[in-house]
Amino acid sequence: MNNNKRVQIFERFKQNNPKPETELNWTSPFELLIAVILSAQATDVSVNKATDKLFPIANTPDAIKNMGLATLKTYIKTIGLFNSKAENIIKTCKILLIKHDGKVPDNRDDLEKLPGVGRKTANVVLNTAFNQPTIAVDTHIFRVSNRTKLASGDTVIKVEEKLLKVVPTKFKYDIHHWLILHGRYVCTARKPNCENCLIHDLCEFNEKVY
Known part of the structure; x- marks a missing residue:
């Protein structure tokens, strides 16, 4: 895919959804951090149901x-892997209190040292809470990037590196949200809804479904 076509895709996403937001419920960087830790291998809907009771x-x-x-486990027991996630959250809280004055760090190195926080989680927090031009690649974004040929790569990190290279700076703050929503609701894994796709004529997927 050439850069001219990529820019057309980004422009359409922007026109359709000028200010995309995560579907996780949060009001502070700490709430977002906890929500993203909980969201690993779980849906945003299930996480929101749990945090809507926990955060108050x-x-x-x-x-x-x-x-x-x-007690924490009783609030998140409906979420997959809740035992290990609860342990990581408690450990993370202790580290934040001891090393960061109770605040969520705004840099990758410190974030990735927190239990339960990998590169994807760090990217989400940096982008969404601290407005940094990072791009978190989850299964939806990996699929959409490869299927459309927007940014091909056989690993998550390769797709992230390609996106960082080909996405102009002005779109980097929003591309994560656009792609994840597109993958979640339109360019789905089993049966992409190409007929109602915003970018169907720009997408280079060879097996479009109409």
Whole structure:
């Protein structure tokens, strides 16, 4: 795919959704961090159901740490891998309190040192909470990038590197949200809805479904 076609795709996404947002519910960088940790191998809907009950009770590192592991688990037990996620969250809260004055760091190195936080989670927090031009690549974005030929790569990191290279700076703040929403609701895994796709004429997928 050439850059001219890519820019047309970005422009259409922007025109259709000028200010895209994550579907996770959050009101602070810490709430976003916890929500993204919980969202691994889980849907945003399931995470929101849990955090809508958790955050009114505890939405700071100190409050969740004091809540304790057993109580935290009761709030997130409907989410997959809740046992390990609860342990990571408690550990993360302790580190934030000890090393970061209870605040979520705004740099990749410190974020990725937190239990349960990998590159994708760090990218989401940096982009969404701190408005940095990072691009988090999840399964939806990996699929859409490869299927459309927007940014081909056989690993998540290769797709991320390609996107960072080919996406103009003015679109980098929003491309993560555009692609994840496109993959979640239009360019789905089993049966892409090409007939109602915003970019169907620009997409280079050879097996379009109409």
